[in-house]
Amino acid sequence: MCKPKKLLSVITALICFFTVKADDNKKLLLSGFVSGMQTFTILDVDDEWLSDFNLHNRLDLLWTPNQNFTIEAGLRNRILTGNSISVNNAMAGIIGADQGIVDMSFNISTGKSYIINSTIDRLYVNYVINKFEVSLGRQRINWGISTAWNPNDVFNAYSFFDFDYIKRPGSDAVRLKYYPGNTSVIEFATAIDNRDRITSAIYSRFALFNADIQLLSGIYKSEDFIIGAGWSSYISGIGFKGEISSFIPYKNKADRDHIWVATLGTDYMFENSLALTAEIMYQSSIAELSFGNGILTARDIDVRSMSFSEISVFGSVSYPITPLLNTSVAAMYFPDLNGYFINPSAEYSITDDWYLSVIAQYFRGEIDNSKAEATMIFLRLKLNF
Amino acid sequence: MIRLVVLTILFTALSIFVSAQDAKQIIKKADEKWQGTSQYSEMKMEIIRPTWKRTVVFKGWGLGRDYSLTYVSAPAREKGQTFLKRKNEMWTWNPKIRRLIKLPPSMMSQGWMGSDFTNDDILKESSIVVDYNHKLIGRESINGIDCYKIELIPLEEASVVWGKIIKWISVDEFDQMKSEYYDEDDMLVKTDSAYDIKQMGDRKIPTRLEIIPADEEGHKTVVHIIKMQYGIKKDQSFFSQQNMKRIK
Numbered sequence: 001m002c003k004p005k006k007l008l009s010v011i012t013a014l015i016c017f018f019t020v021k022a023d024d025n026k027k028l029l030l031s032g033f034v035s036g037m038q039t040f041t042i043l044d045v046d047d048e049w050l051s052d053f054n055l056h057n058r059l060d061l062l063w064t065p066n067q068n069f070t071i072e073a074g075l076r077n078r079i080l081t082g083n084s085i086s087v088n089n090a091m092a093g094i095i096g097a098d099q100g101i102v103d104m105s106f107n108i109s110t111g112k113s114y115i116i117n118s119t120i121d122r123l124y125v126n127y128v129i130n131k132f133e134v135s136l137g138r139q140r141i142n143w144g145i146s147t148a149w150n151p152n153d154v155f156n157a158y159s160f161f162d163f164d165y166i167k168r169p170g171s172d173a174v175r176l177k178y179y180p181g182n183t184s185v186i187e188f189a190t191a192i193d194n195r196d197r198i199t200s201a202i203y204s205r206f207a208l209f210n211a212d213i214q215l216l217s218g219i220y221k222s223e224d225f226i227i228g229a230g231w232s233s234y235i236s237g238i239g240f241k242g243e244i245s246s247f248i249p250y251k252n253k254a255d256r257d258h259i260w261v262a263t264l265g266t267d268y269m270f271e272n273s274l275a276l277t278a279e280i281m282y283q284s285s286i287a288e289l290s291f292g293n294g295i296l297t298a299r300d301i302d303v304r305s306m307s308f309s310e311i312s313v314f315g316s317v318s319y320p321i322t323p324l325l326n327t328s329v330a331a332m333y334f335p336d337l338n339g340y341f342i343n344p345s346a347e348y349s350i351t352d353d354w355y356l357s358v359i360a361q362y363f364r365g366e367i368d369n370s371k372a373e374a375t376m377i378f379l380r381l382k383l384n385f
Numbered sequence: 386m387i388r389l390v391v392l393t394i395l396f397t398a399l400s401i402f403v404s405a406q407d408a409k410q411i412i413k414k415a416d417e418k419w420q421g422t423s424q425y426s427e428m429k430m431e432i433i434r435p436t437w438k439r440t441v442v443f444k445g446w447g448l449g450r451d452y453s454l455t456y457v458s459a460p461a462r463e464k465g466q467t468f469l470k471r472k473n474e475m476w477t478w479n480p481k482i483r484r485l486i487k488l489p490p491s492m493m494s495q496g497w498m499g500s501d502f503t504n505d506d507i508l509k510e511s512s513i514v515v516d517y518n519h520k521l522i523g524r525e526s527i528n529g530i531d532c533y534k535i536e537l538i539p540l541e542e543a544s545v546v547w548g549k550i551i552k553w554i555s556v557d558e559f560d561q562m563k564s565e566y567y568d569e570d571d572m573l574v575k576t577d578s579a580y581d582i583k584q585m586g587d588r589k590i591p592t593r594l595e596i597i598p599a600d601e602e603g604h605k606t607v608v609h610i611i612k613m614q615y616g617i618k619k620d621q622s623f624f625s626q627q628n629m630k631r632i633k
Contacts, residue, residue, distance in 0.1 A: 029633065031464060064633065131627065142483045167481055182625035183471065205485075207474065212487045234489040269489070324437060352439055352460040384461035 027065065032058040035382035037164065041084065042375040052082030056164065060122065068129065072139075074122030074167065079114065086113045100138060100172040101192045121170050133177040138170035141189050143203055143216065144243070145230045148314040148332070149281045149306045151245035151261035152230045154199055154220055155191055157303045160314075160330075161361065163345075164380070171199075183207040197221040210234070216245075220303070223251045224259075239267040247304050259285045259304050265314075272319075279314040281307060286336065308365070309334035324349040339365020355382045408519035408535045412552065414559045416514050418588060421615035423448045428608055435603035446617065446632075450512050452624040456632050467629045471621075478629045485626060516543035517550070527553045527562040528580070547574070558582070560591055573599040585613035 034057045041050035057077040064070045078095075085091045095117050096107040104120040124137025144150030148160045155171045173191035180186060184206035191199050201218025211233035220226040228245035242264045249256035265279035285305040318328035325348050332341040345359040357380045364373040427444045442459040455468040465480040468488075475488040517537035525534050532553035539545040548569035553562045564577040575598045579591030592610040 031461060033461075062633075128631070133627075140483045144484065179625065179627040182622055182627075183474070183476075185626065210474065212476075212485075232487045234487070237489045239489060323432075323434070323439075349439070353462070355462070 027063065029062040029064075031060045031062075031385060033382055033384045035164075035380055037378055037380040039082070039084075039379075040375075040377045042377070043373070045375075048083075050083040050087065052080065052084045054081070054164075055079040058167070060167075068127060070126045072122050072124055072126070074120065074170070076119045076121050076165075076167075078117050078119075080117070081114045083113075085115055091115060097194075099169055099193055101194060101196070102138070102172055103194070104138070121167065124170070131179045133175075133179075135173075135175045135177075138172050139175065140168055140170050141173060141175060141191070142168075143214065143230075145212075145214070145232050145241050146243050146263040146265050146279060147267070147277050147316070148265075148279050148330075149261075149263050149312070150243060151263060151281075151283075151303060151306075152214065152216060152228045152243040154201060154216070154218075154226060154228075154245070154303050155189065157306060160332075163359065164378075181206070193221070197223070201226065219250075220247060223256065224249050224304070237268065239265075241265050241267075245303065257285065259283070261285075261303065261306070274317070274319045277314070277316045281312045281314070283307060283310060283312075286310060307332075307334065308339070309336035311335055334365060337365035337367065339363065353384045355384070356380070357382070408521040408533075409514070411521070411533050411554050411559065412517075412519050412535060412537070413514045415552070415554045415561050416512070418559050419561060419590065420447070420450075423615070423617050423619055425612070425614045425617045426610065427612035428610055431607045431609075433603075433605045433607065444612075446619055446623065448619060448621060448624065452621050454624050454629065454632065465633075467632060469624060469626065469629045471624055476626065476629065478626075480630070485629070513537060513550070513552075516540055516545050522551075524556070525553060527555075527578075530560075530562055531556045532562055558589065560589075562591070575599060585610065586615045588615065 035055075037054045037056065039050075039052040039054070041052070055078065059075045059077075061073045061075075062070060063072075080091075080095065092107055092110045092115050095115050096105050098105040098119070104123070106118050108116040108118060110116070120138065122138055122140070124135050124139040126133060126135040141155035142153060143155070144153035144158060150158055155173065156168050158168060171189075171191035172193070173189055175187060175189040177185055177187045185204070187203040189201060189203070193199075199218070199220050199222075201216050201220075203214065203216040205212060205214040207213075211231055214230045216226070216228045218226055224247040226245055226247055228243065230241070230243035232239070232241040234240070242262065244260070244262040247259040247261075249258065261281070261283040263279055263281045265277065267275065267277040269275040283305060286308060313333040314330070315332075316328060316330035318326065320326045325346065327346045328344070330343040330345075334340065340363075342362045343360065345357065347355055347357045349355055357378070359378040359380070361376045361378075362373070363375075364371075366372070424447050425444070426447075428442070430441045430443070432439045432441070440459065441457065441463070443455055443457045445453060445455040447453045451470075451472050453468075453470045457463045457466045467478045467480075469476045469478070477486050477488055478484075479486065517539050520536045520538075521533060522536050523534040525532055532555050535552050535554060537550040537552065539547060539549075547566050548571060549567040551565045551567075553564070554560070555562050560579060560582065561577075562579050566574045566576070568574050575596055578595045578597070579593070580595070581591060581593040582589050583592045585592065590610070590613065592613075594608040594610075596606040596608070598604050
């Protein structure tokens with residue numbers, strides 16, 4: 001997993017980028033953040049708590065040598081320390097694993113209680129020829145519309161619980177885009193993962209009758225045909241949106257079912273910035289629940305089975321108590337587990353670029369007929385640059 | 386005698402008509418001078434509160450009142466976020482999660498990124514020329530500059546958030562030196578004042594605007610115009626979802 005030479009050459013290349021015309025901000029943009037996050041994981045309040053501290057840094061580089069050509073690179077550096085690592089020998093393997101075809105996740109150093117990891121999660125070129133665009137390399141392809149679950153987001157499904165990684169891993173992909181109009185796009189994308197599985201789809205998004213509509217069709221992880229649609233619209237300021245995908249197996253048909261996943265959601269923001277969101281998801285296949293590696297869900301989230309229940313319900317309320325202090329509570333209900341998830345959070349803007357967050361995640365439900373609960377508390381200080 | 390009365394009535398009617406036309410013309414001239422038919426701008430906005438201050442830097446392209454594209458350059462957390470308006474539809478592009486999100490028209494009246502500015506101010510949904518009846522109600526000096534004082538009452542069918550606006554337009558240069566915005570109950574909501582007239586592109590315009598909400602001690606939003614170019618050569622196809630993701 002540790003490939004210091006390869007890493008060194010990548011870092012050298014990144015440093016070269018920095019020094020080349022670093023003063024010309026039109027051509028070279030550097031952004032990112034540094035954050036420190038303390039996490040407590042509590043399975044039983046009277047039992048031992050797991051305490052972790054993660055130092056997290058992100059460097060995103062956007063280089064535009066000319067108007068039509070861009071290179072984007074994203075480097076995620078983490079120093080993970082604490083009990084979650086010392087109690088779980090598999091952690092280094094999980095952190096060092098890369099979902100893409102090219103392994104660009106490097107464990108620089110590991111010990112009983114720490115892991116130092118650098119991952120290149122973006123590295124792609126984009127070329128524009130008038131209304132055509134080609135991107136090649138590790139990139140994020142986001143076709144989602146809904147808030148909590150995205151049946152149309154076939155390239156890298158989003159885990160709502162993993163709030164500390166909003167950029168998400170990239171896909172190793174080639175993507176072609178054509179913009180037939182000012183508010184429409186037709187895309188074709190093909191990605192390959194670390195198990196040589198191919199996801200390939202054609203996608204179209206367009207504005208019609210004051211709504212945004214999207215359609216997609218292709219193959220998913222070399223096993224299913226996929227057909228999907230989504231929309232987003234507003235009626236009297238109330239948002240209505242939804243996504244639906246159908247997965248039809250063409251390989252291992254005997255073991256795999258034809259699956260439907262659909263979401264329906266609504267949102268509204270009052271004039272005082274109080275925002276409400278509600279969403280419901282139906283899926284005909286259910287995800288395995290795991291409490292592994294300090295995050296309340298499976299890492300490799302599959303669009304075919306994103307939740308733990310046939311029906312899942314999501315609701316959230318967010319309100320800025322002052323312009324500097326934003327608060328929110330999100331909740332999920334999983335009837336099949338007789339369980340629920342509650343996620344209160346508060347974020348305070350200390351200055352333009354420094355943010356302090358307190359976040360809690362509480363889950364309670366029945367797994368294999370026994371009651372289970374878990375609480376995680378996060379305290380994060382973050383500097384954006 | 387009757388002829389004289391008729392003549393007087395006619396003359397009075399005519400003068401009212403002329404004054405209404407004049408008021409509209411003055412507003413039109415001021416709006417055209419400030420907006421141009423198309424423009425590119427770079428602005429820094431400071432949101433000032435009694436105990437804190439935040440700064441937002443953005444650039445924008447505009448064509449008439451139907452098309453605009455705005456790029457946020459600071460703060461770091463929002464950098465790269467863009468807003469596209471095409472007629473009555475709006476979208477935002479979040480480069481961090483690479484997602485294009487359709488926005489509701491009701492977002493127009495909300496404070497823009499926490500400021501006293503509204504989306505309507507930035508995205509120019511309503512027009513001070515088309516959506517109002519205008520009346521010249523006097524002449525006053527604002528910071529030593531002779532100004533027309535004009536009252537704007539929204540047309541019934543116009544989708545405007547204000548109940549009334551009073552504008553002070555400079556007589557010589559047609560600059561909007563001061564504006565008072567009232568709600569439907571005739572209560573003052575905010576006051577905009579303009580300062581620092583400088584050459585920007587082909588014309589001289591105020592380059593510092595202060596927006597002060599009524600009844601909120603110590604609150605203000607200051608907009609500094611860093612750059613303004615008029616008559617940029619962009620047609621409506623520039624205001625596209627493709628460019629939303631490309632502009633820097």
